[in-house]
Amino acid sequence: MKKFSVVVAGGGSTFTPGIVLMLLANQERFPLRAIKFYDNDGARQEIVAEACKVILKEQAPDIEFSYTTDPKAAFTDVDFVMAHIRVGKYPMREKDEKIPLRHGVVGQETCGPGGIAYGMRSIGGVLEIVDYMEKYSPNAWMLNYSNPAAIVAEATRRLRPHSKILNICDMPIGIEGRMAEIAGLKSRKEMRVRYYGLNHFGWWTSIEDAHGNDLMPKIREHVAKYGYVPHTGEQGGEASWNDTFAKAKDVWALDPSTFPNTYLKYYLYPDYVVAHANPQHTRANEVMEHREKHVFSSCAAIIEAGKSSAGELEIDEHASYIVDLATAIAFNTQARMLLIVPNEGAISNFDPQAMVEIPCLVGSSGPEPLTVGKIPLFQHGLMSQQVAVEKLVVEAWVEKSYLKLWQAITLSKTVPSASVAKAILDDLIVANKDYWPELK
Numbered sequence: 462m463k464k465f466s467v468v469v470a471g472g473g474s475t476f477t478p479g480i481v482l483m484l485l486a487n488q489e490r491f492p493l494r495a496i497k498f499y500d501n502d503g504a505r506q507e508i509v510a511e512a513c514k515v516i517l518k519e520q521a522p523d524i525e526f527s528y529t530t531d532p533k534a535a536f537t538d539v540d541f542v543m544a545h546i547r548v549g550k551y552p553m554r555e556k557d558e559k560i561p562l563r564h565g566v567v568g569q570e571t572c573g574p575g576g577i578a579y580g581m582r583s584i585g586g587v588l589e590i591v592d593y594m595e596k597y598s599p600n601a602w603m604l605n606y607s608n609p610a611a612i613v614a615e616a617t618r619r620l621r622p623h624s625k626i627l628n629i630c631d632m633p634i635g636i637e638g639r640m641a642e643i644a645g646l647k648s649r650k651e652m653r654v655r656y657y658g659l660n661h662f663g664w665w666t667s668i669e670d671a672h673g674n675d676l677m678p679k680i681r682e683h684v685a686k687y688g689y690v691p692h693t694g695e696q697g698g699e700a701s702w703n704d705t706f707a708k709a710k711d712v713w714a715l716d717p718s719t720f721p722n723t724y725l726k727y728y729l730y731p732d733y734v735v736a737h738a739n740p741q742h743t744r745a746n747e748v749m750e751h752r753e754k755h756v757f758s759s760c761a762a763i764i765e766a767g768k769s770s771a772g773e774l775e776i777d778e779h780a781s782y783i784v785d786l787a788t789a790i791a792f793n794t795q796a797r798m799l800l801i802v803p804n805e806g807a808i809s810n811f812d813p814q815a816m817v818e819i820p821c822l823v824g825s826s827g828p829e830p831l832t833v834g835k836i837p838l839f840q841h842g843l844m845s846q847q848v849a850v851e852k853l854v855v856e857a858w859v860e861k862s863y864l865k866l867w868q869a870i871t872l873s874k875t876v877p878s879a880s881v882a883k884a885i886l887d888d889l890i891v892a893n894k895d896y897w898p899e900l901k
């Protein structure tokens with residue numbers, strides 16, 4: 462069986478160790494000859510890379526491993542680019558979340574003004590990686606999950622329309638895992654779903670088991686009481702995520718015939734979100750205090766001891782969707798997966814040039830979207846507004862347009878007025894002076 466070469470773009474990511482462990486656990490179906498890391502922060506990457514070097518030496522000494530900040534070394538002779546960069550890293554995520562809250566508006570990583578600010582930083586970073594891939598390994602595929610996926614996907618549609626890049630998200634994966642548990646199944650892979658929307662802005666319309674039995678009634682009975690919290694009472698995990706999964710109950714109430722992506726709470730209940738936010742301590746702080754600290758302290762311990770058992774790195778099981786996607790491309794499996802793709806009529810009454818998140822069959826030539834048909838007025842209205850925001854952000858980046866970015870923030874369902882939008886924009890411009898193009 463062919464062995465593949467993968468470069469992880471964003472090697473210093475907190476998700477890299479879990480993804481490496483997941484890749485090692487999937488060698489049977491996705492054998493590797495080489496893994497490379499690439500990052501523009503060599504010091505950050507070195508900590509993760511040196512720990513992963515120990516793990517790879519223990520578990521897969523035959524896989525060639527290297528890490529670099531040199532694009533030519535990183536992107537030469539690769540079959541897949543797995544991209545998860547965060548331009549500006551967590552300090553900028555913290556500003557994305559805190560600046561809107563200063564103005565009484567939702568502060569979130571990928572939603573609202575925070576997501577727009579993040580998008581203005583990510584576009585250039587992701588396009589640069591696409592160009593490196595095409596320069597040094599023109600036959601490679603890029604599996605991108607750098608956020609904000611919706612804006613990045615629109616930017617790649619518009620600016621790199623012929624590039625071999627697939628934009629993906631793991632939120633539906635995480636929610637489907639909970640749905641499967643609620644339905645009494647062992648795995649989400651026993652479910653066959655129909656879903657549509659934008660990234661972080663979608664709905665399930667059908668969920669069946671492998672025999673075609675409708676699982677919606679059973680899941681609906683649970684969600685109506687508990688949201689996506691699988692069992693009542695104490696939950697594991699982090700409080701903010703637990704609150705998000707529980708809040709799905711109220712988001713679901715807006716259309717009980719479907720199940721919502723959890724991110725819709727930021728657009729449908731922005732008042733609730735702001736009222737429950739701490740402007741001095743947001744999700745970025747939680748992640749820096751927990752995931753980032755845990756991953757980097759584990760990596761340091763592994764490096765120090767020279768053995769993986771010295772750390773507590775965990776396999777990122779749910780990231781196996783990345784291998785599902787890579788094997789679908791590599792072996793033409795026609796796997797059925799949610800991807801962010803050009804609509805082109807799949808949703809028959811929606812903008813054909815919108816990037817929509819819908820089920821696709823994936824093979825060696827890429828994704829083949831399944832048809833969705835007409836969507837209802839409620840979802841159509843919400844999606845039309847949101848996709849216009851996302852398109853305006855990309856136009857603002859291309860044209861370096863202050864006006865279009867102001868329009869984008871004003872149009873977001875999370876923002877109450879053009880004056881509040883302008884105040885937020887002016888603060889974001891100052892905060893992002895090292896990252897955004899200079900707006901005129």
Ligand SMILES: NC(=O)c1ccc[n+]([C@@H]2O[C@H](COP(=O)([O-])OP(=O)(O)OC[C@H]3O[C@@H](n4cnc5c(N)ncnc54)[C@H](O)[C@@H]3O)[C@@H](O)[C@H]2O)c1
Pocket residue numbers: 470471472473474475476477499500501502505506545546547548549550551586587605606607608609610629630631632
């Ligand atoms: N699509 C999804 O559903 C999904 C799920 C989880 C995480 N993510 C995304 O994955 C990314 C990584 O998340 P994280 O929390 O580990 O972030 P992180 O800050 O820990 O790691 C990101 C890495 O990217 C590097 N980087 C930044 N700009 C770069 C550039 N221009 N070129 C090369 N490297 C660059 C940073 O130096 C850093 O090492 C984020 O964009 C996050 O939103 C997406």
Ligand SMILES: O=P(O)(O)OC[C@H]1O[C@H](O[C@H]2[C@H](O)[C@@H](O)[C@@H](O)O[C@@H]2CO)[C@H](O)[C@@H](O)[C@@H]1O
Pocket residue numbers: 570571608630631632633634635636744748779
């Ligand atoms: O606040 P974070 O950084 O913990 O998470 C933000 C990301 O949330 C989603 O990814 C989740 C995933 O959906 C969930 O099941 C679990 O595995 O954790 C992931 C990362 O925390 C979302 O899809 C991403 O786009 C966000 O970046």
Ligand SMILES: [Mn+2]
Pocket residue numbers: 610629630631632661
């Ligand atoms: Mn996502």
